[in-house]
Amino acid sequence: MRFVTLLLAVALQAQVTFERIRDSEQAQGNWLTYSGNYAGHRHSPLKELTPANVASLKPAWIYQFETGENEVSPLVVDGVMYVTAPNFAAALDVRTGRALWTWNRPVPKDLKTLGFGRVNRGAAILGDTIFVGTLDAYLVALDARSGAVRWQAQVADYRTGHCITAAPLALRDKVIVGISGGEAGIRGFVDAYDAKTGKRAWRHWTVPAPGEPGSETWSGDAWKTGGAPTWVTGAYDPELDLVFWGTGNPGPDWNGDVRPGDNLYSCSLLAIEAATGKRRWHFQFTPHDTHDWDAVQVPMLIETTVRGRLRKVVATPNRNAFYYLLDRASGEFLLAAPFAKQTWAKGMDARGRPIVLPDTEPSEGGTLVWPSLQGATNWFSPSYDAASNQVFVSVREMGAYYHKGEAAYKPGTLFTAGGERALRGDKAFGAIRALDAGSGKQKWEFRLHSPPWAGVLSTAGGLVFGGSGEGNFYALDAMTGKPLWDFQTGNGIACNPISYLVDGKQYVAIAAGHVLIAFRR
């Protein structure tokens, strides 16, 4: 009988249309895009799990990956979970974790990831096709029912340090994809591919060529190795038809002498027209960055009252330790409030440009600055709960000595020119903080033993889930931050949780090291 129902469920599996993803509040317990919705909220509308019952959460099943470093945020579609690992994807039965199909693509022997680990953060789905980026910088389209390859498009050349780790973003008839390589002196871009054919629809360079707007913020040939990679999935506003995508550090990271100027559009948020690939506006958080403070955190599209006026905004806690609000249609700067210790800026001017304090530049002997180069937060996701108008963010409280070095660009090698030195005996720690979305004011915090590498998921049931560097997966009360449940997974967690519904039961899933664990009551 059960078998029959399962078959039926698969047979009834509807196409994942653009409209289904757009109307994710009616997704009926599915998780259809990287952040759960296009607005980048990583908030589940499910209410079965609550502060009153979450203590009885336990593992339902475990899936083992072959690789040990997993940053995947799974998708869940009508009874099937799609997971990825480097050059690997699998469809799992969402009730048991048993694989329905697997796909992999050989990793070239000479491939190396420069400045980051061999990871993949997830897939996108549109229609009956799954989209995955690979370490060797291909975008691959797979048949969602069998894993068969529909098309593969070369996005860039991996031998120059280009790589895809981010989950693509599928919308309307296109698949948007970002690129990694900010420590290898690439010239960054955001690409869009035709979902049916794999033909490139547009490329949006994140570093302008001479003569293009923004090129005045570079000199000489520095733009050619200017960085500004796009290695975390962005957000999308269907009404404005704008894609919001963050960019990373300029290259080389810690020696800015070779690239005088603001270095647009590094460490910026870009609003790009989905149809044309043209830039509508940009906002640069850290001009002429020399601390590796990428601005790639998932932007959250929210509606909140800012200084008495209800506005549609983009909210983003940045790696540079400030929480920003920007007008969604125009990019106008509205607010920046620190959410972690920072010692580099006195504040912002009226247009949101930081007033940088003296003696904060990396130096040969090392300059002590908060936050450390991993930032006050990093690629892992924040979340937003509209009902309580709270933003939840994983915070890294840590400083470092920044060193400046020499770098000569050599294709396919690290182009960083320096680095950091940890503080001896540093009292570094981590926290989950709840911020009032309209002001950035802290409402509560939950302290973590060490700076985390895991994002958060909030739920309509009133919970916030997160992971720790020591392997704890845990649930907090969304209104108070009080810990309600925790589970030791046995490996430091470096990924984002998701939630979904099966047979009327709410599940929460997280990857930790080699495994993905699905929990339910």
Add this chain to the structure above:
Amino acid sequence: MLAIALLFLGGAGVSAQTPEDVNQGKKLYLGHCSPCHGQTGTGGRGPNLAQPRLKHGASEEAIADVIKNGIAGTEMPGAWQLSDREAALMAAYVRSLGRVERADLPGDAVAGRRVFERSGCGQCHIVNGEGVAMGPELTEIGVRRNAEYTREAIVHPGAAVPESYLYVEITTAAGRTVSGQRVNEDSFTIQIRDSTGRYHSFRKQEMKEVCKFAGRSAMPSYQGRLGEAELDNLVAYLASLRGEP
């Protein structure tokens, strides 16, 4: 076979190191490795390399292999673009970071061993498989720490507490107090080993108090309890402990 021959050659080349080689190794290290392992090798995103024994790097050859091929499934990348010589130079530099070289010391190591046995050091330390593991194992202390440090550790233990040793005192909800060395901790729990070697595990939220005493030593000071010559001999003995029986 070829790989083995190359590695061997690399190793052989390194043992005939010139100061220029060390310098070059350092320069290469700063360019390629410091973003993750820190300017002085003490770690950052990657682990501390300034230690005599590395999990994946028991020898210079093993380190060179890690440099060229990375560690699969981790953030440690392989650097295939480096020549074998460059990898070997870097490996030699990495190995030098955490190793204390042999030094000429005034004391007599053989006499120092007797001081060690007489003074009850073995009640808290293991050397070559013998003793009690209350404090750190000292089998390789001569590679890990220089003479100045070990002398300080004996005379002023509080001034030289290794970072991994933290003395904690826990008061349970019922008012019971348990103290000892922290052996592990996460955001919710803490594990400690008391002075009898027994392990305890606590959920931190449920405790009345968790006090951490950074810099407090569980080792008695031997200041005034050992003569100057005895101390010299003891330090010479510890310096001779290099994990090579």
